[in-house]
Amino acid sequence: MDDRSIALLFGLLVPFLGTTAGSALVLFMRRGMGERLQKALIGFAAGVMVAASVWSLLIPSMDMAEGQGVIAWVPAATGLLAGMGTLLVVDSLLPHLHLDSDVPEGRPSGLKRPTMLFFAVAIHNLPEGMAVGVVLAGYLAGDGGITLAAVCALAVGIAVQNFPEGAIVSMPMAASSSKGKAFGYGVVSGAIEPLGAALMLGVTAVAEPLLPYVLGFAAGAMLYVVVEELIPETQSGRHTNIGTIGVGLGFVLMMMLDVALG
Numbered sequence: 001m002d003d004r005s006i007a008l009l010f011g012l013l014v015p016f017l018g019t020t021a022g023s024a025l026v027l028f029m030r031r032g033m034g035e036r037l038q039k040a041l042i043g044f045a046a047g048v049m050v051a052a053s054v055w056s057l058l059i060p061s062m063d064m065a066e067g068q069g070v071i072a073w074v075p076a077a078t079g080l081l082a083g084m085g086t087l088l089v090v091d092s093l094l095p096h097l098h099l100d101s102d103v104p105e106g107r108p109s110g111l112k113r114p115t116m117l118f119f120a121v122a123i124h125n126l127p128e129g130m131a132v133g134v135v136l137a138g139y140l141a142g143d144g145g146i147t148l149a150a151v152c153a154l155a156v157g158i159a160v161q162n163f164p165e166g167a168i169v170s171m172p173m174a175a176s177s178s179k180g181k182a183f184g185y186g187v188v189s190g191a192i193e194p195l196g197a198a199l200m201l202g203v204t205a206v207a208e209p210l211l212p213y214v215l216g217f218a219a220g221a222m223l224y225v226v227v228e229e230l231i232p233e234t235q236s237g238r239h240t241n242i243g244t245i246g247v248g249l250g251f252v253l254m255m256m257l258d259v260a261l262g
Contacts, residue, residue, distance in 0.1 A: 003148050004140060010155040011136035012194045015128065018159030019193070022166025023186025026174050029167075036239045041164035043243035046230035047250025048161040049128070053219040053226075055258040056135055056154045061215035063145045064138070068209065079216020080223070087127065087224035096120035098229060114173050114185060121169050121189040124229060127221035128158050129196025134218045136197060137204035138211055153261035157254045158193075166190060 061079065062072040095109035097116035104116055111119075135154050138146040170186035177185075200218065204211050234243025 007136055007139050007148055007151045010152045011132050012197055014155040015132055015158040015162055015193045016190045018162030019125070019166040019169075019190025020187050022163040022168075023170040023183050023190065025167040026170040026179050026182045026186070029171070035237070036242050038168060039234050039239050039243040040246040041168060042230055043234045043246025044250035044253075045161040045165055045246075046226045046234065047247040047252070048157055048254040049222045049226050049230070049250075050247075051251045051254035051258065052131060052154055052157060053222050055255060056150065057131060057215045057219035057222075060135070060138060060145050060150075061212040061219070064212040064215070067145070068212070070212070075212035076216040076219070079213040079218075080220035082213075083127070083217035083220025083222075084224045085220075086217070087123070087221045087228075090123060091224075091228065094119055094123065096123060098233070114177055114181070117169070117173055118185050118189055120229075122192045124165075124225050125189055125192040126196045127218060127225055128162075129193030130200050131218040131222055132158060132193070133197030133200030134204065134211070134214045137201050138215070140201075141204065141208055141211065149261040150258065153257040157257045160253070161250060162190065162193075 058076050058080070061076040065072045065075045091105065093107055095104055095106040095111050095116055096119035097104045097113060098120050104111075106119075109116075132151075132155055135146060136151050139148060139151050166186045166189075169189055170182045173185050174182035200214060204214055231247075234240060234246065
């Protein structure tokens with residue numbers, strides 16, 4: 001297997017497998033996840049996403065821009081704001097329900113609770129898939145600033161945080177449907193990530209010079225999810241300090257993976 005095949009395998013499958021493995025916990029665990037553990041894991045996911053946004057997306061975006069003779073911060077800043085704006089529109093229009101809320105968001109609809117929970121997770125997972133996809137696209141395009149190790153580090157980092165995330169998603173769904181259906185929802189939510197990665201591969205294949213902007217776009221989309229959804233969940237109710245510790249641990253792990261392997 002050559003390096004390009006390994007990169008595609010890691011970029012498209014490893015994050016999805018992390019979500020699938022985490023979702024499978026619903027088949028074996030009798031009780032739901034405790035509040036402290038859930039806050040720690042959500043915080044961990046937030047930390048991973050923030051670190052990935054900086055080291056895997058924004059810094060490579062600025063490096064590529066300099067190589068193209070463009071002011072370094074322009075594509076990163078433009079893409080970041082566009083990514084946040086796009087997620088804001090999606091978040092405002094798509095009917096969805098967050099795990100810690102009984103009040104749906106987005107446009108009014110008659111969708112059932114499991115479906116709206118799924119859409120909330122889809123909004124979360126899509127930017128992660130986009131992030132892996134755009135880094136993978138940079139590697140396949142032959143940009144010297146993105147190595148095979150960087151692709152694998154990001155894919156592994158996202159997969160690590162997807163494992164507890166899969167459990168966090170599937171277990172609440174089991175309360176309103178069977179464990180098998182809850183596992184299925186978790187698996188399908190994880191499949192959003194390869195779709196997001198494939199979307200970014202398609203965009204950059206058509207317009208490779210846009211890659212620095214697309215890297216910034218993926219960073220903005222992930223940061224929107226962190227600020228809008230994950231951080232508020234860790235800071236609501238009790239045990240907020242545990243969520244904060246989780247953020248720090250997730251950030252450090254992703255930073256170590258990216259710097260050591262990238």
